[in-house]
Amino acid sequence: MVDQCLVNWIYNTMMRDVMRIIRIPSATAYTIWATVIDIFHDHQLHHAMYLEAEYRSLYQGDLSITDYTAKLKELADALRDLGQPVLEPSYVLNMLHGLNGKYRHTISTITSKQPPHTLLSACSFLLLEELYETQYGKLAAHHTMVAQVLQVSHAAPAPAATIVSQ
Structure with a gap:
C-alpha cells in the first residue's frame, strides 16, 4: 500500500x-x-555539451555588466550541477573574452594582475568601469550641449543699428 x-x-x-x-x-x-x-544520467553529458557551447560563446552585446555576469554565472552553475564545474580562472577568462568592445581596454588590466583577479574582483572592476562609462557619457553630453549653446550665442548677428535722421 x-x-x-x-x-x-x-x-x-x-x-x-x-x-x-x-x-x-x-x-x-x-x-x-x-x-x-x-534517463537523467543518459542525457546529462549531452546537456552539458550544449551548455558548455552556450557558455563559451556568450557575448555581452548590449547587456549591462550585471546582466552579462549573471547569465555567465547561471550557465556555470548549470554546468556545475551536471558535474562539469567551471574553474575560476577559466570563468574570468571567458568573461573577458565575451566583453563588448567598449571594455576592451580593461582586459589587459585584469589579466596582468598578480595574483590573478578572482571572479568577484574582476566583476567589481568591470562594474566600476561601467559606472565610469555612464558618468563620463553624461558629462560628455552636458559639455556638448554647453558648447552648442555657446556656439549659437556667439554666431548670432549683432542687432542692426538704427539710423536716426535729423
Whole structure:
C-alpha cells in the first residue's frame, strides 16, 4: 500500500511526457525512481555539451555588466550541477573574452594582475568601469550641449543699428 502511494505520487508530480516514457505496469517506486535516474544520467553529458557551447560563446552585446555576469554565472552553475564545474580562472577568462568592445581596454588590466583577479574582483572592476562609462557619457553630453549653446550665442548677428535722421 505504501509503495503504491509513492508510485502514484511520482507519476502525479512528473510532467506528462516524462510519465509516458517512465510508466511501467506494476512497477515499484524503486523501479520507477531508478528509471528516472537512468534517463537523467543518459542525457546529462549531452546537456552539458550544449551548455558548455552556450557558455563559451556568450557575448555581452548590449547587456549591462550585471546582466552579462549573471547569465555567465547561471550557465556555470548549470554546468556545475551536471558535474562539469567551471574553474575560476577559466570563468574570468571567458568573461573577458565575451566583453563588448567598449571594455576592451580593461582586459589587459585584469589579466596582468598578480595574483590573478578572482571572479568577484574582476566583476567589481568591470562594474566600476561601467559606472565610469555612464558618468563620463553624461558629462560628455552636458559639455556638448554647453558648447552648442555657446556656439549659437556667439554666431548670432549683432542687432542692426538704427539710423536716426535729423
